Amino acid sequence: MAATFELELVSPEKLLLSRPVEMATIPAWEGDMGILPGHSPMVVALKGGIIRVRENGAETERLFVMGGFAEITPERVTVLADEATPVTELSRAEAESRLSEAEAALTAAAAEPEAVRDRVMDRLLAARAMRDAASAA
Known part of the structure; x- marks a missing residue:
């Protein structure tokens, strides 16, 4: 099994996602960031864009965020989104x-x-x- 980290995506309305994932790509203002387990700690501002989630070697989820912040640690990524919606919706x-x-x-x-x-x-x-x-x- 591949290494994972805990990904949490929270909007003002609800907790949209909280589970271990292999990789996440987030729309940071500096550019899209790929995050893997063990990533260096940081806090980044998010622009409007898509968060892509990878599990078991495949992209499993895409969520659109209108902006917000992400706190990244080696074991966890917490996204505090201004607004978040599954891309399919x-x-x-x-x-x-x-x-x-x-x-x-x-x-x-x-x-x-x-x-x-x-x-x-x-x-x-x-x-x-x-x-x-x-x-x-």
């Missing part, structure tokens, strides 16, 4: 609606301070990633 119509709202919010925030525009841009990028994930599902 994503709706392209919902994603398009969120993208339209985010685009309108970005236009409305043109005169706002840079920190406000950055948060709105993060939401826009997450909505685009959601639309892309829903289209590929």
Whole structure:
């Protein structure tokens, strides 16, 4: 049996996943990160994207997150997601609606301070990633 680590994925609504896995790929702001047992400890910010879970040598689950944080230790990865949904449950119509709202919010925030525009841009990028994930599902 391959080495494993405990993966927990928590959203504000519920605990979505808690079990040993061989590998997880998370959408960190610095780029997608592959995590294996024994990974160096760190905390990373997540962007909107897909968490891929590997068990028994195969990808077993794909979950879309709108952002959040991941705490990584050699034995455990805890993902605190702003929002998380299995990719198979994503709706392209919902994603398009969120993208339209985010685009309108970005236009409305043109005169706002840079920190406000950055948060709105993060939401826009997450909505685009959601639309892309829903289209590929």
